[in-house]
Amino acid sequence: xxxxxLVPTFNEEQNVQPLSLAIKEExxxxxxxYDYEIVFIDNDSRDSTREILEKLCREDKKxxxxxxxxxxxxxxSPFYGLMxxxxxxxxxxxxDFQDPIEMIPTLVHEWEKGNKIVxxxxxxxxxxxxxxxxxxxxxxxxxxxxxxxQIEHFTGFGLYDKAFINVLKGLDEPAPFLRGIxxxxxxxxxxxxxxxxxRRAGKTSNxxxxxxxxAMLSFTTYTKTPIRFMMWLGIFFSCLGFLxxxxxxxxxxxxxxxxxxxxxxxxxxxxxxxxxxxxxxIGEYILNVKTKVNKRPIxxxxxxxxxxx
Numbered sequence: 342x343x344x345x346x347l348v349p350t351f352n353e354e355q356n357v358q359p360l361s362l363a364i365k366e367e368x369x370x371x372x373x374x375y376d377y378e379i380v381f382i383d384n385d386s387r388d389s390t391r392e393i394l395e396k397l398c399r400e401d402k403k404x405x406x407x408x409x410x411x412x413x414x415x416x417x418s419p420f421y422g423l424m425x426x427x428x429x430x431x432x433x434x435x436x437d438f439q440d441p442i443e444m445i446p447t448l449v450h451e452w453e454k455g456n457k458i459v460x461x462x463x464x465x466x467x468x469x470x471x472x473x474x475x476x477x478x479x480x481x482x483x484x485x486x487x488x489x490x491q492i493e494h495f496t497g498f499g500l501y502d503k504a505f506i507n508v509l510k511g512l513d514e515p516a517p518f519l520r521g522i523x524x525x526x527x528x529x530x531x532x533x534x535x536x537x538x539x540r541r542a543g544k545t546s547n548x549x550x551x552x553x554x555x556a557m558l559s560f561t562t563y564t565k566t567p568i569r570f571m572m573w574l575g576i577f578f579s580c581l582g583f584l585x586x587x588x589x590x591x592x593x594x595x596x597x598x599x600x601x602x603x604x605x606x607x608x609x610x611x612x613x614x615x616x617x618x619x620x621x622x623i624g625e626y627i628l629n630v631k632t633k634v635n636k637r638p639i640x641x642x643x644x645x646x647x648x649x650x
Contacts, residue, residue: 343376344368344449345428349419350381351412353436354388357381361397361404363442371446380405381436382422382640385412398646410643419497420517421640424510425648432500439538440498448500451531458523458530460492460499465536492524492532502528515637 346364350357361379368377381394383406394406407425409418423431430452434440444461451459497519505528512522523530 343378343428344372345426345431346377346379346445347419347422347426347431347433348379348381348436349384349422349433350386350390350394350436351384352386352388352390354386354390354393356436356438357390357393358397360436360438360442361401363438364445365401365403367442367445372449375449378403378405378426378428380407380422380426382407382409382418382425384409384414384418395646402647405647406645407642407648408644410641413640416517416519417639420509420514420519423501423506423519425645426506428503430500430502431506434498435496441535441538444533444535447533451533452500452502454531455529456531457502457505457528458499459533460495460523460530461533461535462492463494463496463537464534492520495520495523498535499523499533504528515639517639 348357348360353360364377364379368375381397381404383391383394385408391406391408394404394408397404398406407422412418413421419433423433430449432445432448434442440461448459448461505526508526509517509522514522
C-alpha cells in the first residue's frame with residue numbers, strides 16, 4: 342500500500358529540504374511496510390523554493406512537485422494538490438514544521454482502524470496567545486452559526502482516505518473550503534489532538550487579509566445567520582426610526598422639543614453606518630456566489646515533476 346504526503350509551499354526555501362528528510366526518516370523508522378510519495382505543490386514562491394524542489398526531485402523519484410502558474414490562494418492550492426496524489430491515503434501537512442512529523446504514524450494507525458478521515462486538532466499551540474484567543478472566538482462563532490457542525494482549531498492537517506479524495510474530484514468546487522467539506526460530507530472520521538509547534542524557519546505568509554479571506558469564506562459558505570440577523574435588525578431599526586419621526590413631529594408641534602440639526606445628523610449617521618455594514622456583508626456573499634458561478638480552474642499548473650506514471 343502507498344501513502345502520499347502533500348506539502349503546500351510558498352517561500353519555504355529554508356524548510357523544504359529538512360522537511361523531506363524528516364518525512365523519509367519517519368517512514369523508514371515507523372512505517373517501513375508502506376510505499377510512499379512526497380508531493381510538494383508550490384504556490385508561486387518568489388525565493389529559491391522551486392530550485393530546491395527541482396534538485397530534490399532529481400535526487401529522489403519518490404519526491405514530486407507541482408508548480409502553480411501563479412498564487413491561487415491558501416485554499417485552492419492544497420485542495421488541488423490532494424486530488425493529484427496517488428496513494429491509498431494522503432497526509433496533508435504544512436511545510437514549516439508546525440505540524441509535527443512524528444504525528445504521521447499516529448494518523449496512519451487510526452486510518453488502519455477504518456477511519457476515512459483522521460483530522461488533527463490543535464489542543465495547544467506555541468503561537469501568540471492573542472492570536473490563539475482571536476482564533477478561538479472565530480471558530481466558536483462559525484461553529485455556532487454554521488448549518489454544518491464545524492471542527493474547532495482544525496487547519497487541514499490530517500489524513501484523507503482515497504475514497505474521500507475521489508469525492509473531492511467530483512465536487513466541481515471552484516472556491517473550496519476543505520475544513521468545512523471535511524465536517525460536511527459525513528465520512529467516518531476521528532479526531533487526534535496535538536500541540537502546534539513554532540515555525541522552524543522563515544516568515545509566515547498569513548496576514549490580516551489571508552485570515553479575513555478564511556473567515557469570510559467559511560461564513561459565506563456555511564452560515565445563513567448574518568443575512569437573517571441583518572434582515573431582523575433592519576426591520577427593528579426601520580420601526581424604531583418610524584416611531585422616532587412620529588415622536589419628533591409630535592414633540593415639535595407641542596413645543597416640547599425642537600427638531601435640531603445635530604439630532605438629525607446623528608440619526609442619519611447611525612443609519613448610514615449600519616446600512617454600509619450590511620451592504621458589505623451582503624457583498625461578501627455575492628462575491629462567494631460570483632466565484633462559484635464563474636467556475637474558474639482551481640489551479641493552473643506551470644510545471645510538474647516526477648509524475649511520469
